[in-house]
Amino acid sequence: MLLPDAMTERLRAAWVIARRDFVAVVFSKSFIFFLLGPLFPLVIGFVAGSIGATVQRDLDRPVVGVALPAHEGDRLVMARDAMADKLGGLPEFVVLERLRADERFDARAVLRNGRIAAVVGGSLAAPILTGTRERVGELRGPLSLLAARAQAGGAETYPPVKVDLLATSAARERDGRVLTAQAGQVLLFLLTMLLAGMVLSNLVEEKANKIIEVLAASIPMDALFLGKLFAMLGVSLAGIAVWGTGYGVLVLAGAKSMPVLAAPAVGWPLFLTLGFLYFAMAYLLLGSIFLAIGGMANTVREVQTLSMPATMMQLVVFFLASFALARPGSWIETVSAVFPVSSPYTMLAHAARDTALWPHLVALIWQGLCVVLMIRFGARLFRRTVMKSGPARGRKAKKAITAPA
Template identity: 40%
Template sequence: MTPFLRNIFVVARRDFLAIVATPTFLLFLLAPLFMIGMGALGGFGASQLADSARGAGRIVAIAGPADVEPLRAADARLRDALPGDKPPALELRVAARDVDPVAVAQEKGADTYAVMSGPLAAPRIVEREEGSRSGAYLALLATDVLRDRAAGAVAPAAPRFENLKKGGTSIAAQQGLGLGAVFVIFLLTLLLAGQSVGMLAEEKGNKVIEILAAAVPLESVFLGKLLGLLGVAILFIAFWTAMAVGGGLIAMTQLDPGALANAGAASANAQATSAAFGVTPATGWPFFILIMLAYFIMSFLLLGAIFLGVGAQAGTVREIQMLSLPITILQVAMFSLCSGAANAPGSSVATIAQIIPFSSPMAMAARAATDDAKAVHLLALGWQAIWVALVVTLSVRLFRSGVLSGRSSWKFWERGAKAVAAGDQ
C-alpha cells in the first residue's frame, strides 16, 4: 500500500472511531426510532381526533311509521356500495307534528349535516352546507325506497364477481416504491453527510485539523474524512437493516402456523405470491436493494465532499452553519425534483432529474422501481462517478485553501493562491 493510501485509511479509521466509539453515537443511531415514535404518536392522536369528530356526525331522516324500516334497509344496502368515505350515521325518527327539521339540525351534542322530513316523493332537506354529500345521500335514500315500491317486492341481485388481474405489481404501487426510495436516500444523505460539518467545526476549533495537516498531506486528510464518514453511514444502514430483518423474523414467529399455511396455500400462483409479499420493483428486490445502496454511496460522496470543501472556508461554527444552509436548500430542491420524477416516470421531468448530477442518484433509484432495464444503471453510475471525481477534486482544493489559511475569508481564489505558494515553498 502506498503512503498516500495508507494515510487515507489512517485518517478514515481515526474519524470512524471518533464518531462510533462515543456514547452520543448511540443516540444518533437511535434517532430514527425517536422520529418514528414521535410521528406515530402524532398520527395516532390525529387519527383519534378525526375518528372522534367523524363519530359525532349524523344525518337525520324524519319519516312516517311506514317509511322508517324501508329507509333503514335502503341505508344498509347503499352505504356499503358507495365508494370513498361513507356517509355519516343515519338516525331515523318517526314524524310528529311538533318536529322542526331546523331545530333538529341545531341540536347540541352531535354535528348534524342534513335533516330530511316530509313525504318521500317531495322531501324537505335541511343542509348545513349547500349541495353537500349528506343531503344528496338522503335524497338517494328516498329515491331508492320509491323505486322499490314502484317495482314491488324484488329479490336482491345475486351477481357473480370475476376478478380481472394483471400480472406483477401495479404501476401506481411501483411509483410509490420509487418515491419511497427517493425519500430514504434524501433523508439518509442529509442526516449522515451533515455530520462532516459538525466534526470539521470541532476540529477547527481545537486545532486538531492543523495537527493533521502537519502530519499528512491535506488530500489524504480530506479523502480519509470522507471515507470515514461513509463507513459510519454504511454502519448506520446496516444496523437498521438488521433491525428491520430481525423485527420481521420475530413477527413471523408470532403468527399462527395455521394462518401461515392457509396463506401459503392461497399463494399458489405468482400473482398471489406477489400480492402476499407486497410491492415488487420492476428490477426485482435483490438488484433494487443493491442499486439503491450504490446510488446512496454516490449521493453521499457528492454531498459529503461539498460539505467538507465549503465547511473548510469558515472560521467559526456560525459561519459553517450559514455556509451549509445553501447546500441543504439545494438538496431539498433536488428532492422535490426527484419526487416529481418518481410520480411521472418517462416524462421530461424524470429525464432532467436523471441527468442533473445532484439529483441523478435519487431519480435513478426511483427509475429502478418502475423500469426493468438494468444496463442503464451502469451508465448512470459511470456518469455520477465522473461528477464525484470532479466535485472531490474541487472540494480538495477548497479544503486545502481553507485549512492552510486558518481564518475566515470569502476570497477563495486568493486563499487558493496562498495555499499553492505555501506548498511550493
C-alpha cells in the same frame, strides 16, 4: 495524472484517516446518541409520506378503455362526461375501437400492454367489464348507471354488467412499481439527510481545535477529504446495520412489519444492491459538498450559516426527484437523472420501474466522477482557507520590513 507510487501514497494516507475517524466515532459515547437519531426524523417521514400520497393520487388515475359496436362507445364517453360532476371519482373513459357487427375484441391483450386499467366490451345493453377484481369492484356500479344513460332514449332499467376477472394488469403492476420506487426514494432521502451531517460536524470540530491544520500539513488535502468521507460512510453503514438488526428483532418479536411492496422491475436482489450503491453515492456527493462548505467557513457560526442552504438543497432535490417520478420520460426526469445530487434518487426509482441496466452503469460512473471532482474542488478551497494564514502573515511582515522609513 498521478504516478502509481503517488496514487498509492494518497490512498494509504486516505486509509489512515478513514480508520482513525471511524474508530474515534464508533467507540465514542456520542455514537449511542447517534443511533437514537432516527427517532427524531419520524416527523419528516410522515411529511414525506403525505407528499408521496399526493404523488400517488396524481399517478393513480385509471383509464377505462371502451370497445363497443358502432358509436355506442362515444355515447358512453359522453354519458361519463355528463355525470362526472355528479359522480365524483369517475375514471377517464377512452374509446379504443368502434367495432363492427360480430367483431371480437381482445380486452386482455390491451390490459397486458398498456396503461388501461379496465376495458368495457359487449354492448350498452349487455356490457362486459374486463379487469382486476379491485377495478371491477370500483367500476361495476357506475358502469351500469352510465350504460343506462347512454342508451338511446335513456333506459329505465340498469343493464347487468358481466365481469371478466384478471389476476393482474399492466396498469396495476405499474402502480405497484411506482409505489416501490416512491418508498425507495423516501428511505434514501431520510438516511442521507440523517447521516450526511456527520461529515460537517466532524470537520468543524477538528477545524476548531486546529487538528485539521496539522493533518493538512502532513498529507495531501484530497487524501484527507477522501479518508474523512469514507470514514463517515462506514460509520453510517454501521448505524444502518444496527437499525436494521433492531427492526428485524422487533418484527420477530411480533411487531407489525412494513406493508408488502410490489417487486421492482429489476428484481429485489439487484434493486437492494443498487440501493446500497446509490446511497453510497448520495452520501459521498452530499458529504463532499459539506466538506467544501467547511472549507469556506472560518468559524463554527459561519459553518452553521452556510450549511442551511445545503440542507434546503436536500429538500429541493428530493422534491425534484419525486416530481420526476410522476413524469416518466419527460425532460424533468432527464434533468433529475443528470443533476449529480438528485441522480441517485431518480435512478433508484428508475430501477423499480424499468428493467434496463445500462443506465445504472452510466449513472454510477457519472456520479463517481462528480464525487472525485467535488473532493478535489473542496480540497483546493480548504487548502486556501486553512493554510493561507501563515504565508499571508509572512507576506505582510515582509512588506512591513521592506517599507521605506
